[in-house]
Amino acid sequence: MGTTTKGATATGLLSRALQRVKPAKSASPSEVKASRTGPLVAMQMMGRPVWSGRDYISFAHEGFERNPVVHRCVRVIAEAAASVPWVLHEGRQELDAHPLLDVLTRPNPAQGGGDLLENWYGHLLVAGNAYLEVVEISGAPKELHVLRPDRMKVVPGMQGWPARYEYTVAGRTISFDQTDAPAILHMRMFHPTDDHYGLSPMEAAAYAVDIHNAAAGWNKALIDNSARPSGALVYQGADGNRFLSEEQFERLKGELENNHQGGGNAGRPLLLEGGLDWKQMSLSPKEMDFAEARNGAARDIALAFGVPPMLLGIPGDNTYANYREANVALWRQTVLPLVARASRALGNWLAPRYEGRLKLSYNLDNIPALNAERDALWDRLNQASFLDDAEKRQAVGYGERQGGE
Secondary structure, three states, rough: OOOOOOOOOHHHHHHHHHHHOOOOOOOOOOOOOOOOOHHHHHHHHHHOOOOOOOOOOHHHHHEEEEEHHHHHHHHHHHHHHHOEEEEEEEEEEEEEEOHHHHHOOOOOOOEEEHHHHHHHHHHHHHOOOEEEEEEEEOEEEEEEEEHHHHHEEEOOOOEEEEEEEEEOOOOOOEEOOOOOOOOOOEEEEOOOOOOOOOOHHHHHHHHHHHHHHHHHHHHHHHHOOOOOEEEEEEEEOOOOOOOHHHHHHHHHHHHHHHHHHHHHHHHOOOOOOEEEEEEOOOOHHHHHOOOOOOOOOHHHHHHHHHOOHHHHHOOOOOOOOOOOHHHHHHHHHHHHHHHHHHHHHHHHHHHOOOOOOOOEEOOOOHHHHHHHHHHHHHHHHHHHOOOOOHHHHOOOOOOOOOOOO
C-alpha cells in the first residue's frame, strides 16, 4: 500500500480508494440472472427489516370481531374458496392420488385441508398477507401450518427480494431463510406503495367500517338513554331568575339519574315544573338519515371485499336481478380469482419438491352456484356436431378416456 502526502485532499484519497477496490475487467463477463432494480429496493431499505404499516390487531378487533358486515364478508369468501377441491395434473394426465394431494388434504394433525385454507384465506382478507409453513421430512413435505401475519416480518436481502422471514411469539424469534426450497409461502394482495406487504380490503374499507361501528355505538348509547336525543333543561323563573338553588339543582339531578336514565326507564314521562323547558341539542335520527348512512357504509364495506350487498341482506342495492345472479357474481368475480391465485402460489411452491411436471389447479364441477353455466356449456357442446367426443371432453376440461375407450 502506497503512502499519502501531507497535502493530499479527501477527494484524492477517496479516488485512490475506489480504484483499489474496483474489480478488474474480465475478458468474458459472466452472465448473472438477477433483477437490475432489486438492488435499488435493497439500498432504499438500507438492509433493515421492513415493518408493515398496517395494524393487524386493530383490523381484527374493529373489523372481523366487531363489525357484522366485515365478519360475514370474510367468512363468505374464505369458506367458499376453501370448499373448492384441488386437481393435480402430471403433463396432460390427471392424478387421482399423489403425496402433494395428501398433504393438501391432511396438512397437519389439528386441521383438515378445508380448515387450513379457510384460515389462510381469512388472514389474507383481513391483513392483506397470508403465510404458510411447510414441514419436510427427508426432503418431502409432510405438514403445512398457517402463521399469523402480525407475528411475521420480511427481511429483504441485497437484491431487494425477501432474504428471510422472522416469526416472533412471546419474545422468541424463529428465522426462515429463503433458500432454493423456501419453508415459507407468502401470498399477498397488490399494494401500489409497498414492495413486501399486501394491501388488505379492510384498509380500503377502514372509513366505512368506522362509520358503521360508530353508528352502531351511537344507536346503543341512544337506547341506553331511553331512546331520547341529548338536550338541555333550561330554567326560566317566574321572576326572571335563571339560576336554580343548590337544593333545587341536586333534586333535579337526582330525579333525572334515578327515574329517567337507562333502558329500564324508557318511556317514562318527564314532568317539567317551575319554569323548566326542554331544548334539544342534537340531530334526530331522521335528520341524520341514520339508517341510510349505516347502509351506505355497509355497501362500501361489501364493495371493498367484492361481495354483492344483496347476499348480505343490505337494502338499497338492485344491481342483480335475483339472488342467484348475485351468487354467481360472487364466485366469478371474487372467489374463483382468489382460488386461482392460491393454486398458482401453492403449485409453484410445492410442486418442485416432487418429481415430474406437476400442475396444481382446481375443479369447478361441484360448485352449485355454477351449475347453470355448466349445463349451458354442455348443451352447446352436445349441439356442436363438428366436434368429436375427445374434443368435447377436452373443451370441458376432461382428459382422454382410459383404456382406449
